[in-house]
Amino acid sequence: MQEIEFSEFVGLISLLVILLPLFSFLLILAGRKGRGANLALINISISFILSVYLFFFIWNKQPIHYQIPWFLIGDIEFKAGVLLNNLSVLMITLVSGISVLVHIYSRTYMKDDLNIHRYWAYLGLFCFSMLGLVISDNLLLIYLFWELVGFSSFLLIGFWYTRPIASQAAKKAFIMNRIGDIGFLIGIIIIFSQFRTLDITALFGDMGLVKTSLVDKGLWISASRQMPEVWLSIAGLAFFIGAMAKSAQFPLHTWLPDAMEGPTSVSSLIHAATMVAAGVFLIARVYPVFDPFVLNTMVCIGAFTAFMAATIALSQNDIKRILAYSTISQLGFMVMALGIGAYSESIFHLATHAFFKCLLFLAAGSVIHQLHHYRDEHSLDFDNQDIRIMGGLKKGMPITFIGMCLASSALIGLPLSSGYLSKDAILINAFEWAGSRDGIYTMIPYIMVITSWLTVFYISRLVFKVFFSTPKRMSMEQANQIQDAPKQMSYVLVILSFFCLFFAFSFNPFSFESSWLWDGFSSNLFQKVNLYHWLIPLILNIGTAVLIFTAYKIYVKNDGMSISEKNIFHRFFIQEWYLNELYRYLFTVPVEKFSNVCYWFDRNIIDALVLKSVTLISILSAISHWCDRILVDGFVNALGTCAKWIGHFSRNFQTGKLQHYLISMLLVVLSFFILTYFI
Amino acid sequence: MIPLSHFLIISACLFCIGLYAVLTKKNAIQILIGIEFMINAAVLNFVAFGKFDKVNGGGQLFALFAIVLAAAGVAVALAIILNVYKHFKTIDPSKINKLKD
Structure with a gap:
């Protein structure tokens, strides 16, 4: 009896968590023009506090599943409810936490916008749909919120809809996501016709229907019915296509760089914790449904996406586009990790990436913001997002600079950073996985290593060009005058910087196994190869040091070494592999x-x-x-x-x-x- | 013995003269005289056919009836004519056209 009351209580709290942003959406839309900043911030903050409360309640304890009847079709009853386990409480905390920071940041960043109330309202809707997505307990509800995420991202990307390029980007994001939605829907339909339920615990739980169903003599047999084996693969692929569109995997990734037309704070939110994480989250939720064929596809697509996006990031000049491709690349890492079965490593990387990518975007946002103001004050004329004309910002913007450096080191995976733990965990697992495979799969870990070296180079290029090199279009003195962003924005950067370091996730800076977060999903599949655990990080970091030094030589010292922009690779990369x-x-x-x-x-x-x-x-x-x-x-x-x-x-x-x-x-x-x- | 056809011809002539008088005369009295002609033509027929009757004197009897009825009819008609005269101040039927309403 007490058990039931308890889960009802927790269910109501989680309902409150997701409904508060929805309230701010409704109230702000109904309210006056240009208002709503405080309401939005208060609602999302309460939401965040409640999520933290839930997090400490649920994490590593009994999952809570609370549901009520929803509707009846024939004799099949659909239930709506919340499912709070380690994954979902981690995600709601992450999503609401990042959202709070982005809200605080946006107060200053978006201050001068006339239609700011729309911005707050859309953010509310976006947070509502994302939070709803992570705590829903059945596939139909997840699909609903999935669509809402797509729709609200459409609103946010097209926030400056008067600029044709922004509205184009919004449309592109929406259409690309629709392709994925169709995949997701097909997956749901197949699962439903096989198992006659969409409940996640019943389907994908420890002794769930999917795990107890078996494949025998070309038939996929569940407790009550059977269908040809190929439908299992199709269902897996369909879910994966859904995830591909949201998490921007090749070939459905092209919407994400274009989505940079939205406000930078929105890009940060979409990239860090919410929308793109939804795809990875979906894969993690329905994980048992993937058969080896789909998992191998996932590995290949993830690795290829990571590599391709990294090469494109090498050549781009728009600061936000570089970060966008960096996100795609990191998502490729996560998807690949899920494909090899490194479930906990992938979620771990999702969490660390959320923080450092958010920080990268917000730091880039403050650079853009300050350059914009400086340009307007001194009536100069330059593109405030082009890293080629930036430079020398290190002196005037120390907080932004340090934040950017910490986030970059996490992205690179330097020791003592959070990225070191999660990324190297993925790479180690990739090597362990490849050890038991042959053929093309043995190539995968090497591709990932090369990709992470490419990551090192493009992010070093960005940091060196923005903060160290000699600025174009203005003098060094002028560049040094540019100050850090206003306090509210800078504080956010400081808070996020903290989460880019190892101690937020683990007490031991060199072992991901001691991380509490990794432990929460522990799924050690592979024979632990001790050699890999010290050799891989070592080799990686030696390469990293060499590359950072090279980048420093090229972009800061300019002593003879330069990269020609005429060669065919550069053209290929800067055109984004001609995919568009x-x-x-x-x-x-x-x-x-x-x-x-x-x-x-x-x-x-x-x-x-x-x-x-x-x-x-x-x-x-x-x-x-x-x-x-x-x-x-x-x-x-x-x-x-x-x-x-x-x-x-x-x-x-x-x-x-x-x-x-x-x-x-x-x-x-x-x-x-x-x-x-x-x- | 006078044959029957002679009677019939005489009576037809009488009837036609009476009819002519009824249709053409401009005086109501003369029309009444025409009507008498026609009645008498019929009476003549009665009497002429009465010769061939099986019941003795049946035709003559009907003739007497008809004469009595004709006398009564004339009395009534004369009273009507008097009233018509009182009303219209004329007995010329072509001048009295009030029947159409």
């Missing part, structure tokens, strides 16, 4: 052509048919008009005329004179007589 062009020619152009054909068809065939039928109908109506006038009316008029004539004729008999009546009578009698006797 490829999609253009593969999808957009054919669709445009097809729609032109349809347009032509519409104009020339359908319209012509319509016009022809109009002519036909007018001819028909003219004919029927004629018939009506001449035949029908004519008949009626003839009858009338006839009656009138007969009336006139017979009137003549009615003279009123006696003798005329007598004559008439005589004639009638005579005519009867004649008729009777002579005819």
Whole structure:
């Protein structure tokens, strides 16, 4: 009895966590223009405090599953409820925590915007959908929130919708996500037709339906029904496609760099903890459904995405685009880790990445913000997001600089940083996994190592160009005048910097196994190879040191070493592997052509048919008009005329004179007589 | 012995003269005289056919009836004519056209 009351209580608290941002969405939209900052911040803060409370309640304890009946289809009852286990409490804490920081940051960053109330409202909706997504206990609810995340990201990316490029980016993000949504929906449908339930605990729990179902002689058999084995793979792939779109995996990643058209704080929120994490979260939630084939696909796609995005990040010049590709690359790491079965490492990396990527974006945001103000004050003319013209900002912006450096070191995986723990954990697991595979799979860990070296180089390039090198378009003195962002923004950077260091996650800076977070999901699948545990980080970090030094030489010292921007690789990378062009020619152009054909068809065939039928109908109506006038009316008029004539004729008999009546009578009698006797 | 057809011809002539008088005369009295002609034509027929009757004197009896009825009819008609005259100040039927309403 007490058990039930307790879970009801926790369920209500978690409901409050997700509903508070929704309230701020509704209230702010209903409220006055330009208001809502405080309301949004208060709501999300309460939400965060409650999530932390839940976190300490649930973490490493009995998961809580509280549900109520939702609706009935036939004899299958759907239930709605919350499922709080380690994964979901970690995620709500992460999401609401990052959201609070982004809210605080946005108060200053978005201060001058006229439509700020819309911004707060959309943020509320976004947090609501993301929090709802992570605590929902069945696939249908998750799908609902999944769609809401897509929709609210569309609103946020297109926040400056008056700029055509932003509204284009929003549309692109939405459409790309729709492709993934279809995958997710197909997955749900397959799961439902196999198991007749969408409840996550029942399906994917320890002794859940998916785990107890088996594949035998080409059939996928569950307790009650069976279908061909291939449907298991299709279901896995369908879920993976859903995750691919949200988590920006190749080939559905192109929306994410374009999404940089939204406000930087939004990019930070989308990238760090919320939207892109949703895909990884989904994979983690439905993990048992993936069969080896899908897992291998996941490994390949994750590794390829990580590598490709890193190469593109090498060549980009827009500070936010570099970070966007960096996100894609890191998501590739996570997806690859999930594919090899390193479930806990992947979630661990998700958490550490959330903090350092948020910090990277917010630091970049303050650089952009300060440059923007400086440019407006001194009426200069330059692109405030282009790292080629930046430089020398180290002196005037120490907080931003240090924050950026800490976040970068976490991204690189330098010792003592949080990234060192999680990223090297993934790499070590990749090597351990590859040890039991052959063929192309042995290549995977090496690709990941190369990718992480590429990561080192592109992020060093960014840091050195922005903070060290000589600025273009303004003098070094001018650059040194640019100050740190206002306090509210800088404090956020400081808080986030703390989470980029090892002690937020583990007491031992060199062993991910001692991390509390990793422990919470422990799923040690592989034979531990001790050699890897010290050799891989060592080799990685030697390479890292060399690369950072090289980048320093190239971008700061400028002593003869420079990278030509003429070679074919650079062109290939800066064009983002020509994927946008490829999609253009593969999808957009054919669709445009097809729609032109349809347009032509519409104009020339359908319209012509319509016009022809109009002519036909007018001819028909003219004919029927004629018939009506001449035949029908004519008949009626003839009858009338006839009656009138007969009336006139017979009137003549009615003279009123006696003798005329007598004559008439005589004639009638005579005519009867004649008729009777002579005819 | 006078054949029957002679009677019938005479009576037809009488009837036609009476009819002519009824239809053409401009005086109600003369029309009444025409009617008498026609009645008498009928009476003549009664009497002529009475010769071939199985019941003796049946035709003559009906003739007497008809004469009595004709006298009564004339009395009534003359009273009507008097009233018509009182009302219209004329007995010319072509001038009285109030029957049509």
